[in-house]
Amino acid sequence: MVVEGHDRPTRPSAPVTDPTAAPIAVALRGITKTFPGVLANDHVDLEVRRGEIHALLGENGAGKSTLMSVLTGLYQPDQGRILIGDEAGRLRPVTIASPRDAIHLGIGMVHQHFKLVPTQTVAENVILGMDGVPFVLDMATVEAEVAALSERFRMPVPVSAYIWQISVGEQQRVEILKALYRGAEILILDEPTAVLTPQEAAEVAATLRALAAEGKAIIFISHKLDEVMTVADRVTVLRKGRNVATLDVAATDKHQLAELMVGREVATTIDKDDVEPGPVVLRIDGVVARNNRGIVALKDLSLEVRAGEILGVAGVAGNGQRELTEVVTGLRRAEQGTVTVDGDDLTDRAPVRFIDAGVSHVPSDRLGRGLAGNLPLADNMAMKAYRRPPIAAGPMLRRDRMRAFAVDLIERFNVDTPGPDTPARNLSGGNQQKAILAREITAGTRARERGRRPVLIAAYPTRGLDVGAIEDVRSHLLRQRSDGTAVLFISEELDELMMMSDRIAVLHGGEVMGVVTPAETTIEELGLMMAGEMRR
């Protein structure tokens, strides 16, 4: 699915029959599911027909995953019925008490985070946990069967390779084949394109259409509007656990879907100030670094970020982004090359030296590296301020000033929390991200007061956030740009990179495939560079 799109691209294969006339494959009626304090699904209805691709659209927390967990037997609904249709469309009520029941009913799920064992082969993963597998395994037969299946649906996979050896796109095909091998007639895919390049995503879309053409019912969970518009036949929108609408995709557009999803008018453009970029602040020159497994992850990488500029970094996850952020924050050693910040050579210096030099870091792993989840929000927010007065008083900490500092940040950055004493892990993802941004941005401001030119490293800062929080995070980053901060912005959302960045560097296999400006490139071109098939 091509993520660009104001106009609807032409559909390669239109459904053979009118989908509204096809028999119903599965119907969920009045599903209600509560968790302590949360009404996750409130009388939700969903009807999917054979041969259609049905998108389930909604923000994070809208209840999409809960609904699908009910359908796959992970959760039991408090109320409501599940009906499965036969080939003539006759419905019968069923109880799905476990994932095993769901498989028996022909319901297959492809999870966003693949359920694969890396040290086992493709074929071994396909038969894992299946009924009717003989005691002594006959892998040659299984491999032949899987190969035949992959041939039939044109999903090439190396059947005897180990999972850790194959690409993410291939892993996803394995997941789909796993469901098909078990005889799935209803296939659920949870955000299948989140980890793929645009080209790989287009291949998945083609595969889904081929499956639908064979009469499979496909449920496709997404929060990406473009994707829904290009791939799906119908779309059901959920908001705050409730049905909002079910529409024919042909009869709607992106703006209507966005409004239905968010419940209000959404700005689809970003106001960017005109900023004249200043001197180069962050300079990465010929850096070579290894990842945690000892493999070279950055190969002779050079980049420059100027004051008042956002340098976007595009790439499929795992192509050196993590190592890049770590090398420029002192968390990973560079074997060769130099990292200079505002003229100071900081290569391989301790993280605290980078902090002193004005380098701020919004890490990708919010609760792992960004926050100490069990500590109060106040402690987390003061983590880059406690070394200096006013919070430091000699070797002692002034708790009262620390708390006041946090209260001020909570106010200014609009963090929704019961108070500064709440443990950071209790906040929602969006508010955790705002808390990290508050800490990092104010650290940059203090560095500027010390006469430094601040640098902000932001890795996937909008990932997993809902639309409102995304808008907040983006505007904070743009304000930093206006204030003259050099921003290194890593994202996997290409349209976001196109909107936010002044220049975009594309990473593939630890190398820079090229640095381009949004005005003179396209999503397709970025995709080719991300796949390593093109350099600029």
Place this chain on the structure above:
Amino acid sequence: MDLLTSILAIAVFAGASLVYASVGEILTERSGILNLGVEGMMIMGAVTAFAAAVASGNAVVGVVVGGLVGGTLALVHAFLTITLRADQVVSGLALTLAGGGLASFLGQRLGPGGAPLVGMVGPRFRSITIPGLSDIPVIGPAFFDQDALVYLLFLVVPLAWFLLARTRPGLYLRAVGENPQTADAMGIDVFKVRYLYTFVGGVMAGVAGAHLSLAYTPGWTENLTGGRGWIAVALVIFATWDPRKAVAGALLFGGVNAIQFRLQAEGTTIPASLLNMMPYILTIVVLVVITRFESIRKKVGAPAALGLPYNREERT
């Protein structure tokens, strides 16, 4: 018997208990459970096996009892770490300490009429010479002039390897140890698999102890196992969780034992306590060498979920 043959014969004899214990621990660890209680299960197996053999007059009864006692102790570890999700290292260490203490206590009163077992003579496994095969030069007397428990290993080790590499339960076992979330989603009962193989590992540790008290050094003395359980734990890493390589490692350690005996028999001037340290020094050397190549270990060796409790509701 020439020198090489006699060293090899002692290596096999001394290595047998290490093979039992380490192959059992490999199965346990492959399910994602680290059981550092091998030493405790082994010594409890040794004392109860000997006591049962004395009471029944039958060494086979001793092996069965020793295995069941080892398995029962392993179930305690399983309950603590799988059901209660206690720290596996702490639970395993507790098992080793408790097992050692309990074995000393039982050794004082499990003899006939509550007498101490120490110094008592009981049934034992004697070596059985296999006609024909034992005439093969060098390896014949080493491999085919041994006791029944050693011969049983000729079956157990290939079976353990076959189970892991070629069968459905083996595939499930590996999946559980590598990625319990995936295994669970695929309908495999993670808890059942972990309990089962923790128990199997305990049984094999118990049998390892039985081989010591019923064949290797027949009888019961305090600290009979002398740290062999720990060597077995180290062997698992040495073997990169492969039963076949565990045999090679056990022979290496057994061989060190044999050399140590030979030197003592030759009347060496090296102090006995230094010679006794050799297997343990080798253990440290092996661990240092293996962990130097941690990158390799991560790729082909340690089950990824080893030591981690599994909780379905926990999001990762």
